[in-house]
Structure formats: C-alpha cells, structure tokens
Amino acid sequence: MVWPxxxxxxxxxxxxxxxxxxxxxxxLLRHYPNKRAALIPALHKCQDHFxxxxxxxxxxxxxxxxxxxxxxxxxxxxxSMLRMKPVGKFHIEVCQTISCALRGADSLADYLxxxxxxxxxxxxxxxxxxxxxxxxxxxxxxxxxxxxNNELYGNLNKERIEEILGGLQ
Amino acid sequence: xxxxxxxxxxxxxxxxxxxAIGEGAYKALQKVLTAMSPPQVHKEVMDAVxxxxxxxxxxxxxxxxxxxxxxxxxxxLCCNADESEPGTFKDRVIMETDPHMLIEGMIIACYAIDAHxxxxxxxxxxxxxxxxxxxxxxxxxxxxxxxDNVLGSGFNVNIxxxxxxxxxxxxxxxxxxxxxxxxxxxPRLKPPYAATRGLFYEPTVVNxxxxxxxxxxxxxxxxxxxxxxxxxxxxxxxxYCLSGHVNKPGVYELPMGTxxxxxxxxxxxxxxxxxKLKAVLPGGxxxxxxxxxxxxxxxxxxxxxxxxxxxGSAGIIVMDDSTCxxxxxxxxxxxxxxxxxxxxxxxxxxxxxxxxxxGRIERGQGxxxxxxxxxxxxxxxxxxxxxxxxxxxxxxxxxxIQKFRAEFERxxxxxxxxxxxxxxWYSVLPE
Numbered sequence: 001m002v003w004p005x006x007x008x009x010x011x012x013x014x015x016x017x018x019x020x021x022x023x024x025x026x027x028l029l030r031h032y033p034n035k036r037a038a039l040i041p042a043l044h045k046c047q048d049h050f051x052x053x054x055x056x057x058x059x060x061x062x063x064x065x066x067x068x069x070x071x072x073x074x075x076x077x078x079x080s081m082l083r084m085k086p087v088g089k090f091h092i093e094v095c096q097t098i099s100c101a102l103r104g105a106d107s108l109a110d111y112l113x114x115x116x117x118x119x120x121x122x123x124x125x126x127x128x129x130x131x132x133x134x135x136x137x138x139x140x141x142x143x144x145x146x147x148x149n150n151e152l153y154g155n156l157n158k159e160r161i162e163e164i165l166g167g168l169q
Numbered sequence: 170x171x172x173x174x175x176x177x178x179x180x181x182x183x184x185x186x187x188x189a190i191g192e193g194a195y196k197a198l199q200k201v202l203t204a205m206s207p208p209q210v211h212k213e214v215m216d217a218v219x220x221x222x223x224x225x226x227x228x229x230x231x232x233x234x235x236x237x238x239x240x241x242x243x244x245x246l247c248c249n250a251d252e253s254e255p256g257t258f259k260d261r262v263i264m265e266t267d268p269h270m271l272i273e274g275m276i277i278a279c280y281a282i283d284a285h286x287x288x289x290x291x292x293x294x295x296x297x298x299x300x301x302x303x304x305x306x307x308x309x310x311x312x313x314x315x316x317d318n319v320l321g322s323g324f325n326v327n328i329x330x331x332x333x334x335x336x337x338x339x340x341x342x343x344x345x346x347x348x349x350x351x352x353x354x355x356p357r358l359k360p361p362y363a364a365t366r367g368l369f370y371e372p373t374v375v376n377x378x379x380x381x382x383x384x385x386x387x388x389x390x391x392x393x394x395x396x397x398x399x400x401x402x403x404x405x406x407x408x409y410c411l412s413g414h415v416n417k418p419g420v421y422e423l424p425m426g427t428x429x430x431x432x433x434x435x436x437x438x439x440x441x442x443x444x445k446l447k448a449v450l451p452g453g454x455x456x457x458x459x460x461x462x463x464x465x466x467x468x469x470x471x472x473x474x475x476x477x478x479x480x481g482s483a484g485i486i487v488m489d490d491s492t493c494x495x496x497x498x499x500x501x502x503x504x505x506x507x508x509x510x511x512x513x514x515x516x517x518x519x520x521x522x523x524x525x526x527x528g529r530i531e532r533g534q535g536x537x538x539x540x541x542x543x544x545x546x547x548x549x550x551x552x553x554x555x556x557x558x559x560x561x562x563x564x565x566x567x568x569x570i571q572k573f574r575a576e577f578e579r580x581x582x583x584x585x586x587x588x589x590x591x592x593x594w595y596s597v598l599p600e
Contacts, residue, residue, distance in 0.1 A: 031329040033243075033369055039351035040334050044293070078353035078510075081293045081335035097255045098454055098500045099412040099486055135337065135504055136255040136454075137294045140412035140484070141419045150296050 012055025017064060021049050025064065035065050039075055043082050052083045080134070081150075088123045088130030090168050092116075093147040096133045099140035108144045108156055109133075115165070129165075170398070173406045174382050175422045177267045184301050186308035189269040195314055197385035198273050201280060202322040205388070210281040214384060216392035218404055223249055223340075223377030224452070224481045226470035229384075233282050235364040237372035244284040245373040247349070247363075248275055248381055250291045250298070251333055251340040254453035255504060256484030259408035260378035262420045264291075264298040267382070268305035272328060274381035276314060277388055279326045282374055287328045290345050293335050302330050337508035341556045342375045343367075344510065355512050356556035379408055399425030403469035407483060411437045414444070414489040426467040433464065433487055444489040448569070452481020454501050455561030457568035478564075493588035494573040495580050498566055499527035505562035516559035519550040523566060535581040544570060 017025075024045050028038040046053050046061060053076060062072040076082045094100075094109050113119060116129050123130040139145040142154025153164055177183035177192055186194070201210055215230030236244060248271070252260040263271060275287045291299055306328055309315045317325045331349055338344045339354040346368045348354040367373025383405060387395050396404045407425040409432055412418045416438030423436070429451055433439065440446055446461040451468065457478040459466070466476045473480040488497060506524040511517045526543045529535050547567045550559040570577060579587055 031331075034350075036351035037349060037369070040348070041332055044332060044334065075351060075353060079334035079336055081333075096500075097504055098450070098497060099256050101500050102413045102486070102488060102492065102497075134294075134335075135507055136253060138252050138258045138261050138292070140256050140258055140410065140486075143412060143418070147294065150294065152294075152297065 012059060014059045014063075015054055015056030017046075017057065017060045018049070021045060022064065025061075036067060036071070039065065039067065039072065040079070040082075043072075043076060047082060051089075052086050055084060058084070086123070087132070089128050090148055091130050091132060093132040093134040093137075094120075095135070095137050095139070095143070095145050095147075097136035099136070100143040100145060103143040105144040108146070108161070111158055111161065115161070128168075170406070170422075170424055172422050173386055174263060174270070174379065174408055175266065175420070177270075178262070183266055184268055184305060186269060186305065186312060189267070190312075194267075194269040194385075195273055195312075197389040198276055198314060199320065201277050201388055202320050202324065207281045207283060210277060210388060213388055213392050214281070217383075217387045217395040218402060219380060219383055219387060219395070220403065220470060221377055222379035222383075222407070222482075224254070224455075224479075226480065229376055229380050232364070232374055232376070233278070235362070236282055236374055237365045238283070239372075243286075243369075243371045244282055245368045245371055246275060246279050246282065246284045246287040247346065247368055247373055247375045248287065248289040248378060249340065249342070249345060249375055250289050250295070250378050251345060252295075252378070252482075253292055253337040253340050254455060254482045254484055255501075256412050256450065256453050256486040257410050257482040258412075259410050259420050259483070261295055261298055262408070263378050263382050264295070265301055268302050269309065270382050270385060271302075271378055272305060272309050272314070274384040275328055276319065276326055277384050278374070278376065278381055280324055284374070285325050285327065287326065288349060288368065289328065289330045290339070290349055291330055291332055292339075293333045299330060299332060306330065336510070337504075338510045338556070338558060341558065344556065345375065346373060353510070355510055356558075358555055400467065400469060400472075403471055407468070409436070409468065410482075410484045411487065412484070413487040414440055414492070415487045416441050426469040426472065428467050429459070429464040429485065430466075432468065432485060437485075437487065440487070440489045442489075444491060446487065447490045447492055448488045448494065448497075448573070450486040450488075450501075450565055451483075452479045453484035454486065454504065454565055455479075455557075456481045457564040458572060460572055478568075491588070493531070493586055494569055494576050495527065495531045495586065496588070498569040499524065499531045501565045501569075502527050502562065505558065509558060509562075513554040513559070515550045515553040516562070519546050519559065520562050522546050523562070527566075530577060530580045531586055533580065533583070533585040535577075535584075537581060539581065540570060540574065540577050 025042045028041045032038045058072050062069040120131050139154050145154040182188050219229045220226040336354045339348045341356045343357040344354040363373045403425045409421045421436040448458045470480045502524040506520040509516045509520045523543050523546050526539050547563045551563045
C-alpha cells in the first residue's frame with residue numbers, strides 16, 4: 001500500500017476533463033447502482049488518457065462524480081496500479097514474486113537496469129521508458145514475466161527482451 | 170480423464186460464441202430455463218458438493234443457501250476473478266479460453282439465487298482477459314442469453330466486468346465488495362457475512378471463476394457424474410497450476426485428489442537440469458511448505474489440511490535444491506508486507522518486521538536471536554486479524570523456518586548466504 005504522503009500535493013490546480021473522457025466515464029456509470037462504485041474504472045480511464053492521474057484531474061473527477069476530493073485521493077492512494085506521478089511512454093513492470101524470482105527475475109531486472117540506464121521508479125531522460133516492480137501478475141507458467149503498459153510479456157530472456165524493446169516505438 | 174473445464178483449450182477461436190455453441194456452450198442454460206426451477210438447480214449443485222475453488226473450499230451450494238431471500242432486497246452474484254495468489258493462473262486460462270462457460274455458469278447461478286445482476290471482479294493486470302470477457306458478454310447479449318427475458322423465459326439478468334486496480338487483498342471476499350463499491354479494499358469485520366450484507370450492502374454470493382465454471386457441467390450432466398471424480402467430499406475436476414522449477418509449467422486438469430508427486434513428476438515433467446526437489450508451496454504462497462519427503466499426498470481439501478498445509482488455490486510452486494530457502498522465505502514475506510492493507514496492527518507491523526528480519530538474515534546481517542524473533546512475531550499475527558492475509562503470511566514463513574531451520578542458522582553463523590545470493594534489487598523496504 002502507498003501512504004498518503006507519497007501522493008501529490010494537497011491542493012492541485014483543477015484541470016478540465018476532455019469531453020471524450022467525460023463520455024467514457026458517464027458510460028461506466030450505467031453499470032452501477034451508485035456513482036462511487038464507478039470510481040476505480042473511471043480512474044483507469046483517466047490514467048489511460050493521461051498516462052497517470054494528475055492531481056487536477058482527480059479533483060475534476062471528484063466534482064464530476066459528486067464525490068469528496070479526499071474520497072478520490074483515498075482510493076488512488078490504496079491501489080498500486082493507480083499512480084499520480086508520470087511514467088515513461090513505455091512503462092515496464094517486472095514481476096518480483098516467488099514464481100518469477102525462482103526463474104531468474106533478478107537477472108532480468110539487472111539486465112533491464114543496465115540496458116535502460118535507469119533504476120526502479122525512474123524514467124529515461126527522453127521519457128521513453130520507465131521501470132517499476134510489480135507483485136504476482138498471474139503469469140507464473142511464463143516466468144519470468146513483465147508488463148509493458150499493462151500488456152503481458154512472458155518466457156523472457158535477454159534475446160527476447162532485446163527483441164521486445166527494439167519493437168517498441 | 171477427459172477434460173471438462175479445459176475442453177475448449179485447443180480449439181481455435183474458442184472464445185467466439187458461435188464456435189463455443191457448436192462445442193456445447195449454453196446447452197445447460199437452455200435446460201435450466203426450460204425444465205428446471207431455481208430450487209432444482211440449487212439442489213443439483215448442493216448434491217454435487219461443489220466446494221469453492223478459490224481457496225477456502227466452502228461448498229457453493231451452502232453459500233447460496235445462506236443468502237438472504239427477502240424479496241424486497243436486491244441480490245447480487247459476484248464472480249471473484251481477482252486471482253492474485255502467487256503461483257495461481259487457472260482462472261486466467263478459463264477466461265481466456267472459455268469465457269462463455271463462465272458467463273453461462275454465472276447466468277445459471279443468478280437464476281438459482283434469484284439475482285438479476287452479476288459482477289465479475291477482474292484483476293487489473295489481466296488486460297487480455299478483460300478484452301475477451303467484454304467481447305463474450307456482448308456476444309451473449311446479442312444471442313439473447315443476457316439482458317431482459319433470457320431466451321423467452323421471462324428471467325432478466327445482466328453481467329458486468331469490473332476491473333480492479335492491483336491489490337492482493339481484494340481477493341478477500343468482503344475487501345473485494347468494498348473495492349467494487351469504489352473504496353479502498355479493506356476487509357470488513359464478520360459477521361455480517363456477504364450473504365446478508367455484501368455488495369452495496371445487499372445480499373451477495375461470491376464465487377470463484379473455477380467454481381462457477383463447474384456449474385453448467387453439473388446442471389447438464391448431473392451431480393452423480395460430478396461425484397464420479399475425486400474422493401469423498403472432494404469431488405469434481407480440478408485445475409492445478411504448476412510453476413517454479415518444473416520442466417513443463419502450466420495449468421493441468423485432473424480429478425480432485427491427484428497426488429502432488431504425480432503432478433510434479435508426470436504433469437510437470439519433473440525437475441529440470443537433473444536437480445532434486447527441495448520444497449513445494451502446494452496451494453499458492455499462502456500455504457505451508459512441504460518438503461520433498463512430504464509430497465506423496467492427494468491434492469484435495471481434506472488430505473492437504475491433514476498433511477498440515479492446504480489445497481488453497483492449487484497454485485503449486487516447486488523449488489529445486491539450488492533454491493536458497495531463506496531467500497524464498499524472504500520473497501514470500503516481502504510480498505505480504507507489500508500487500509497488507511494496513512487495517513490491523515498485527516498484520517501491518519508484523520509482516521513488515523518479519524520481512525525485514527528475513528532480509529537481514531539473507532544479506533548475512535542476521536543476529537543470533539533473529540530466527541526465534543521471526544517465529545514469535547508469526548505467533549502474534551496468527552488469528553489476530555480481521556481477514557486471513559496475516560494467516561496466509563504466517564503459514565509459509567513459519568513452515569519454511571521450521572522445516573529448513575539449519576539453513577537459516579547457517580546464514581546467521583556464516584554472516585553470508587551460502588547460495589551466494591546478491592539479489593539486492595527487489596528489497597522494497599527501507600533499511
């Protein structure tokens with residue numbers, strides 16, 4: 001879990017939600033008997049749109065959904081997939097849990113750190129790649145596995161990583 | 170045995186509704202809506218003794234029975250597809266190869282419990298499952314299996330896919346319902362149980378993907394057919410997930426009660442590189458570890474608990490003799506420290522303390538009293554919390570320390586890891 005101190009500043013500048021995004025959020029509301037239940041899917045939509053959830057967007061979303069800003073911040077702070085800080089164009093998350101660890105997740109991680117020249121939690125200077133760690137992603141039979149922008153890549157070794165990174169534009 | 174849950178696995182485009190129907194999908198639903206009343210469906214599932222495949226093994230029929238039947242309240246069915254137990258990936262395989270079996274199971278379950286809305290709580294990391302499920306649901310609606318007046322029977326039902334946002338704790342029943350309500354995934358104190366106060370505070374049944382996937386088969390072929398597989402009180406087909414040090418990791422469908430040894434040696438093709446088996450976490454990382462001498466045990470709910478472990482989610486994590494058990498134990502402890510929701514003090518503090526102590530021992534900085542201190546902290550976590558996450562952390566940690574204590578002592582005595590582990594990168598805890 002993430003402590004509130006790690007989330008963004010107290011009162012961010014309100015940011016307008018784009019009309020297309022508002023439509024998507026309103027579509028989500030149809031699936032639930034109350035607005036709050038649509039909060040996490042709505043936050044996913046915001047993150048898909050902006051790459052992360054800027055504080056001003058969280059504030060606008062809270063107004064749009066009729067929720068207290070603190071309620072939105074509370075939910076964002078709890079979930080590891082929701083982030084308020086920007087990441088690279090390609091966000092690479094390495095699974096570090098036991099099944100992947102047994103099959104060489106550590107050397108894969110070392111290789112990525114060396115190859116990209118950044119540590120975990122960092123973004124490359126050109127903004128193209130960022131590295132993160134993730135807990136079990138349910139791909140244990142394909143260990144070691146990673147997520148790139150939440151898409152699964154499994155059965156990895158150096159050659160395959162080279163190939164995948166080379167294909168990302 | 171002939172595959173039941175994985176029958177469509179090798180069929181091309183099996184997720185498409187027309188191909189699925191050609192393979193027999195929605196036959197059970199037609200039978201239910203034309204020839205069976207809800208109590209009849211319920212009785213069939215009850216008779217089959219279908220035990221929950223999510224980990225606890227609680228009979229699904231009983232769960233349905235306990236549901237508040239007050240006609241003035243809205244009832245919900247919730248499918249637990251949060252599958253975040255390390256070593257488990259069977260639900261993903263079901264959703265990606267046979268989504269219509271799950272949807273059909275959910276419609277039938279809704280019919281049996283008189284619910285008109287079902288939610289699939291899908292973990293956020295399963296992007297591919299999400300695409301497949303949404304498409305399958307749209308197709309099922311076009312074919313009249315979902316929506317108002319299903320197949321002209323007058324029964325209305327809708328299924329929604331809800332995407333989670335990455336939290337292991339949301340696999341816990343009531344934490345999942347909190348999360349589905351948009352809040353943080355904090356488990357609720359029980360009672361009241363979900364059967365009286367669940368999703369949106371209404372009566373709710375929560376079943377695992379694999380459990381619901383069994384329902385159409387039970388309804389179509391009968392409880393006796395289902396009971397023809399497995400042993401007493403542990404019936405039916407079961408999906409086993411093999412990962413770690415095996416030649417052929419993957420999901421295998423076998424009758425309940427196949428032995429662990431058979432699964433590792435035959436299905437998994439044994440241990441690679443001529444190495445020997447050292448330890449197994451048989452039911453996901455929350456189960457107590459078994460040593461190489463203890464693996465000749467049937468993988469069913471009762472036999473596993475008799476063997477001092479549990480069937481859990483049947484996520485079998487195999488470790489060969491090159492594995493440093495201190496490192497494995499630390500990895501597991503670190504996982505629970507990361508995933509503790511922070512609500513109960515024993516778990517929030519305890520998992521972190523244990524992870525730090527084990528990390529210290531692994532790095533060769535352990536002190537003589539550390540091993541016993543880790544065990545004492547485990548004792549103070551067990552059974553002291555709202556949900557079972559702390560217990561799930563204690564079982565593997567305590568069993569690994571007890572069964573491989575000499576290895577821990579050697580780390581402390583030598584001031585180094587005898588396996589030469591340098592693994593610094595995944596220490597998430599500030600030290």
